[in-house]
Amino acid sequence: MPLQAAILTVEGFRASRLDNERRLFVYLPPGYEGETSRHYPVLYMHAGQRAFDPAAPGTESWRIHRAADRLIGEGLMEGIIIVAIAHVRPAEANEYYHFKAPAEEADVVRCAGLDYEDFVVNEVKPYIDARFRTLPDPANTGLLGSSAGGLCTYHMGFRHPDVFGKLMMLSPYFVKAQLDDSTPSGLREERLYRPCRGRPPVKVWMDIGDAEGLFLPRHVRDVAVELLGEGFRYGEDLAYLEQADAAHQETDWGDRVHIPLLFMFGRMGTPASLELRGRTEIGLTGGHRAQVNAVLGYDSGFVMSVLNGEYRVGDPSVLKALPDGTLIPLSPGTTTLTLTSGGLVATGVYTVVPALSDRVVVEMTADVPPEAAPPAAIYGGMGMRLAHAGGNRYAGRFRVPRDTGFRFRFTKGFRKFETDAAGGVMPNRTFRASEDISLHCEVARWEETPYRAAEGRDHDDSTI
Structure with a gap:
């Protein structure tokens, strides 16, 4: 046994x-x-x-x-x-x-x-x-x-x-x-x-x-x-x-x-895989900060991002790569980028365009169940406050850092999350703001009782 x-x-x-x-x-x-x-x-x-x-x-x-x-x-x-x-x-x-x-x-x-x-x-x-x-x-x-x-x-x-x-x-x-x-x-x-x-x-x-x-x-x-x-x-x-x-x-x-x-x-074991992740199009101007997320995987299941890599740029007139994966655009064009780490090699193709803004626009609306006293706002992901727009609708317009990813459930107060139609746990809504985007959502129900900490005494919001 x-x-x-x-x-x-x-x-x-x-x-x-x-x-x-x-x-x-x-x-x-x-x-x-x-x-x-x-x-x-x-x-x-x-x-x-x-x-x-x-x-x-x-x-x-x-x-x-x-x-x-x-x-x-x-x-x-x-x-x-x-x-x-x-x-x-x-x-x-x-x-x-x-x-x-x-x-x-x-x-x-x-x-x-x-x-x-x-x-x-x-x-x-x-x-x-x-x-x-x-x-x-x-x-x-x-x-x-x-x-x-x-x-x-x-x-x-x-x-x-x-x-x-x-x-x-x-x-x-x-x-x-x-x-x-x-x-x-x-x-x-x-x-x-x-x-x-x-x-x-x-x-x-x-x-x-x-x-x-x-x-x-x-x-x-x-x-x-x-x-x-x-x-x-x-x-x-x-x-x-x-x-x-x-x-x-x-x-x-x-x-x-x-x-x-x-x-x-x-x-940790032995390095077994190397992958270049992240945006492959970067702007010469516009303020967008480009970084390669180079991920080194091991046969044990251990994995880490590479911050001390050896990069080689096919056309050094197009961009420069720092050991931590930061990309510095130099002129418009396309080039290969090759990383050596852990005895492995990975190559990607990267393009420098004349301009790429550091922010994109997210427009979001949400229809919610009717309430006698609707809240002034609901929240849809970190930093996204949707104001009451009349009736059962809430709306917001946000400029967020390009490529920011969001996984969230709507909430109308401290841990008062949306649920599915049956009152069960609502799966996370997911989107990535790589370009301007418009989203419309439907909230089926709100949970009836806000979550209380397991200690049963004080709210626990250690995740902020």
Whole structure:
């Protein structure tokens, strides 16, 4: 009979400086109970009520235990302990903000990140090390978070390399971006992270989906490139992935969490595939920033984007390519672009046109079920506010960065999402703004009760 993993729940774990309590969920790998002389690496995970199976039908979770079970079962990773720390967010504080809250929150939300950091470092970790058979040193201790939890992981990890040696950030909330036609770029961008300086002894994973709306890939890629400038070695102690068609949600993070697990705790294997993704037509003028997303795949299932590639341009008078995939147009024309990485070669054809704007127009309308008191607006993807246009119709016109991908459900308030006609979970609506586009949508129903956090006390919007 195969050995089984277990998930234990620790109730009412107190955070002294935060003056609150929450649950800890602890994954023990297959064989933990029987191999009593063995000690294990530990991964600490934020927003822990979403780590394992969903708390309620129709809600999302990572199901990270299934990824761990599979990697361990296939011999790609040794057993690890996963400590999922449930999130408690009182209305007046955010545990995942260390130094700065977005401007629209700053007047009402206190940054409680330093208190939460103290809780994890000085209360949770000592408890786990005392109760379970852990390998407590930094090289065997990881920290994992997504969105604002990824921002928290960045700050906490770089402040405590003596505690956490492995930092895993999925879709980290490094930059708050909002549509704003009053700015030259059409965006108002607010940096929320305090940059790391130097190269502490930590191993770093960062990723981002290319369908996360205004969570733009360049916000994360740029931080990875900053770290390379500080001396991090790409593919050894730093890796980055831009995941095609992935949205800003737990199911998508869970679908790829096996990749950073392999990088941090497993065996990456041997390079097996190399692909050039992204736009192949770029403008000489117009402000559009072109970057190749070169994806290197391994036989283990590990995958990363190439930020240290060797590019060769067939006609160097047309464009120049930097090692991180940035393309610099030089003159109109067409040329080949060849990348060598991991012992593999990939070639694409790229065209420089005279001009290509950095933004495109999205016009969106939505018809919704009639209501006695319709809301003033509904929301259709990050940054898209559709105003009431009379009757049951809402409309908006937006100028968004070219090639931005969106996967979303309409909402009319905090987690008051649309559902299908039967009241079930509505599949994500999907589009990519590669050119000007007009969209019309029909909302069948709104969910009757907004989602509540699994802790049953406070709203949990760790994904912002």
